[in-house]
Amino acid sequence: MRAQPRSTLRTTGDGGADFPLLIDGRWVSARDGARFAAHDPYLEQDWGEVADAGPADVDAAVVSAHAAFIDRRWSGLLAGERARRLLQLADLLERDAPALVQQQIFENGKLISEMRPGMAAVAGDCRFFAGLAETLQGASVPPSRPGFTTFTLREPMGVVAAITPWNTPLGLLAWKLFPALAAGNTVVIKPSEVTPTSTLMLAELALEAGIPAGVVNVVTGAARTGAALVAHPLVAKVAFTGSTTTGQAIAAQAAGHTARVTLELGGKSPNILFADADLDRAINGVMAGIFAASGQSCMAGSRVLVHSTLFDRVCEALAERGSRLIAGDPLDPATQLGPLASRAQLDKVLGYFEIARAERLRCLVGGQRLPRQGYFVAPTVYADVSPDSRLAREEIFGPVAVVMRFDSEEQAVAMANDTRYGLAAGVWTEDLRLAHRMIHQLRAGTIWVNNYRIIGHTLPFGGYGQSGIGREMGAAALEAYTETKSVWIDLGNPVEFATGPMGDRHGL
Numbered sequence: 001m002r003a004q005p006r007s008t009l010r011t012t013g014d015g016g017a018d019f020p021l022l023i024d025g026r027w028v029s030a031r032d033g034a035r036f037a038a039h040d041p042y043l044e045q046d047w048g049e050v051a052d053a054g055p056a057d058v059d060a061a062v063v064s065a066h067a068a069f070i071d072r073r074w075s076g077l078l079a080g081e082r083a084r085r086l087l088q089l090a091d092l093l094e095r096d097a098p099a100l101v102q103q104q105i106f107e108n109g110k111l112i113s114e115m116r117p118g119m120a121a122v123a124g125d126c127r128f129f130a131g132l133a134e135t136l137q138g139a140s141v142p143p144s145r146p147g148f149t150t151f152t153l154r155e156p157m158g159v160v161a162a163i164t165p166w167n168t169p170l171g172l173l174a175w176k177l178f179p180a181l182a183a184g185n186t187v188v189i190k191p192s193e194v195t196p197t198s199t200l201m202l203a204e205l206a207l208e209a210g211i212p213a214g215v216v217n218v219v220t221g222a223a224r225t226g227a228a229l230v231a232h233p234l235v236a237k238v239a240f241t242g243s244t245t246t247g248q249a250i251a252a253q254a255a256g257h258t259a260r261v262t263l264e265l266g267g268k269s270p271n272i273l274f275a276d277a278d279l280d281r282a283i284n285g286v287m288a289g290i291f292a293a294s295g296q297s298c299m300a301g302s303r304v305l306v307h308s309t310l311f312d313r314v315c316e317a318l319a320e321r322g323s324r325l326i327a328g329d330p331l332d333p334a335t336q337l338g339p340l341a342s343r344a345q346l347d348k349v350l351g352y353f354e355i356a357r358a359e360r361l362r363c364l365v366g367g368q369r370l371p372r373q374g375y376f377v378a379p380t381v382y383a384d385v386s387p388d389s390r391l392a393r394e395e396i397f398g399p400v401a402v403v404m405r406f407d408s409e410e411q412a413v414a415m416a417n418d419t420r421y422g423l424a425a426g427v428w429t430e431d432l433r434l435a436h437r438m439i440h441q442l443r444a445g446t447i448w449v450n451n452y453r454i455i456g457h458t459l460p461f462g463g464y465g466q467s468g469i470g471r472e473m474g475a476a477a478l479e480a481y482t483e484t485k486s487v488w489i490d491l492g493n494p495v496e497f498a499t500g501p502m503g504d505r506h507g508l
């Protein structure tokens with residue numbers, strides 16, 4: 001029998017939603033009782049009810065997080081103690097990994113073969129930032145004026161709003177929540193309305209791990225909920241992953257009260273195959289780059305740039321292998337292609353197939369919905385696509401590759417960089433010198449040489465251009481959740497060192 005989602009988290013005692021909000025350590029309904037459906041994109045069925053937080057609920061969550069910050073119940077602990085509880089959380093994430101993996105699959109339809117390693121990475125991310133908590137340090141700095149000692153401190157910012165997308169719900173939450181907590185901040189999470197329940201389960205584990213009430217809060221809902229959170233004047237920082245359009249709206253809103261932002265946004269990343277590429281490996285990389293997660297990935301290698309000498313062979317291989325991918329139940333480890341995560345995403349991708357038809361693009365494979373249950377679209381490849389085509393310029397977030405040809409390194413670089421995005425790029429060549437030249441010439445936050453789509457917690461991840469602001473992961477990500485405080489201590493030298501009525505020691 002097929003596994004079932006966890007359809008109730010906590011009862012609130014008031015007949016409220018199956019999945020309530022978490023505010024100040026308590027599970028509560030939305031004040032106006034509003035709720036929305038949790039939906040399975042493979043079965044095309046609703047399976048639970050989630051509280052829909054309005055502005056009053058968001059305010060309560062932020063006020064609770066702010067109170068928890070001000071009374072220092074978390075930031076006042078020794079960093080080593082925060083680390084201990086995060087390590088406990090990592091253990092709990094491993095204990096409950098099978099359930100957390102399944103719950104995300106019921107929400108977004110992503111394959112179990114992708115979600116299992118993804119969940120292991122979440123526990124690893126948690127341990128990484130736990131380990132860094134005690135390394136957070138300022139610097140002892142040589143003073144620029146006589147008679148002082150000067151140093152800096154790194155302090156938590158306050159309330160962090162973490163707004164996450166639906167494609168990798170817990171993985172992308174991990175990148176925000178764990179550094180924020182390690183640095184001593186308190187957090188209000190607003191998961192995507194497509195994937196709210198797995199985040200609530202993670203928050204439940206944070207309480208079990210001894211992270212105090214009010215330090216991790218969750219408000220569920222859609223854009224209205226997120227917008228109320230970003231606009232709240234007590235939010236000190238917004239960490240967001242999602243579309244470029246929404247990210248830009250969030251940055252504008254956050255600027256209204258000078259909240260800091262980290263934005264990890266869209267991409268239209270090139271995967272570049274040079275004439276000497278190891279073709280089997282390169283085609284595997286292209287397949288993984290665009291068809292993993294059914295293409296619903298910010299780092300999808302959605303533009304395949306191929307040297308003319310390989311062009312026909314690559315097109316043929318992609319069409320042949322794309323048509324053979326096994327679509328099916330995302331809970332089945334043998335499945336290679338899952339559904340899109342929502343009806344809205346399906347409509348968006350089908351809309352691009354219409355555009356492709358209107359633009360008369362040459363479709364090698366796919367270009368249509370699969371005639372079966374679930375929001376499936378066929379793996380799709382368009383060849384000889386003009387760089388001006390909307391399919392070559394816009395992020396589709398579906399299993400749709402455009403293949404374009406080039407003849408020279410210079411042309412490959414120009415085509416690769418001809419985008420408003422700059423999240424990632426893949427380069428396939430056996431020529432070491434060419435690889436290094438490409439690394440320097442490509443304008444993107446991550447460059448993969450002879451691999452694609454590999455990420456891990458020790459290296460920063462983020463984008464150039466309209467792919468975002470700031471970096472997540474890597475040790476430096478911890479500092480992105482801190483303010484720097486500069487300290488001047490007057491060593492009390494004799495007053496005659498001072499000059500003028502106030503003494504120049506006080507002037508600018």
Ligand code: ADP
Pocket residue numbers: 163164165166190191192193221222223224225226227228230241242243244246247249250
């Ligand atoms: P998608 O439309 O594919 O869900 P988004 O980038 O719009 O992608 O969504 C990412 C996250 O941002 C989700 O949690 C969503 O609810 C939230 N969101 C959407 N619009 C806004 C907004 N105006 N302000 C704050 N959060 C938003």
